[in-house]
Amino acid sequence: MPGSTPPRSSVVLRVENLCLTRGGFPILQQIDWTVRRSEHWVILGPNGSGKTSLLAALTGYLTPTAGSMQVLGEIYGESDWPQLRRRIGLVSSSLRHLFHEEEPGLEIVVGGRYAAIDVRDTPKPRDVREARSLLRRVDCLSLAERPWAYLSQGERQRLLIARALMAHPEILILDEPCAGLDPVARQHFMEFTDRLAQHASPSLVFVTHHVEEIGPAFQHALVLAQGRIAASGPIRSALTTRTLSSAFATPMRLRRRGHHYHLDLPPSGSGPRF
Numbered sequence: 001m002p003g004s005t006p007p008r009s010s011v012v013l014r015v016e017n018l019c020l021t022r023g024g025f026p027i028l029q030q031i032d033w034t035v036r037r038s039e040h041w042v043i044l045g046p047n048g049s050g051k052t053s054l055l056a057a058l059t060g061y062l063t064p065t066a067g068s069m070q071v072l073g074e075i076y077g078e079s080d081w082p083q084l085r086r087r088i089g090l091v092s093s094s095l096r097h098l099f100h101e102e103e104p105g106l107e108i109v110v111g112g113r114y115a116a117i118d119v120r121d122t123p124k125p126r127d128v129r130e131a132r133s134l135l136r137r138v139d140c141l142s143l144a145e146r147p148w149a150y151l152s153q154g155e156r157q158r159l160l161i162a163r164a165l166m167a168h169p170e171i172l173i174l175d176e177p178c179a180g181l182d183p184v185a186r187q188h189f190m191e192f193t194d195r196l197a198q199h200a201s202p203s204l205v206f207v208t209h210h211v212e213e214i215g216p217a218f219q220h221a222l223v224l225a226q227g228r229i230a231a232s233g234p235i236r237s238a239l240t241t242r243t244l245s246s247a248f249a250t251p252m253r254l255r256r257r258g259h260h261y262h263l264d265l266p267p268s269g270s271g272p273r274f
Contacts, residue, residue, distance in 0.1 A: 089164030101149035112166030216259030
């Protein structure tokens, strides 16, 4: 009807036959993947499986060789992808080195509104209010004035989530957020991620090597192996002993207790050596 607002698509992200080749070497091959609103996904796979390359393609840092990408209703090649990045929240260890050691937590979060690092201008009052609200939401309000250099890895990860949420993203990508965390900090972070997913929040994509980091909030999984999809869909059908043994090229057994997962690996003498 004239003047009516079209309904938002239920699809947040869709890639079809996505291929990526560099130097004649295939990195991603025939990736088909769809994420719908309110779905939370895990991307799992060994080193070199293509997880990082897939994220780089989705955020426009790597150009696909073939296939199509649609993110938040925008079509790759027809839309301003750098502008689209502002609607995608990204929490990655690759961001940690970008912040100045003396920059306080509040300023880091405020910068997320403008996709900016080291904001020198005096923050607007409304930005300060929202940043404090987000710091409270991620249980880090006490870090508002603390410099980046004096934050633990777990505190930094929560701060980066608050920063990502500052831009009101429609999809939030957590790229190996538990890397570098000790077991206690990892457990606390996993519990926090589940709480985040249970409330009104963007669709989450959680990238990891470890099934132990998968919480009950994640009901879908994409398993990659050698640049191809090994399994995709509801987590109970995508994550199986057979799939993971094939993806990691090592016999293993997947155990599930409730919503928690654990892998039993063979003794080092019966598997590939590093």
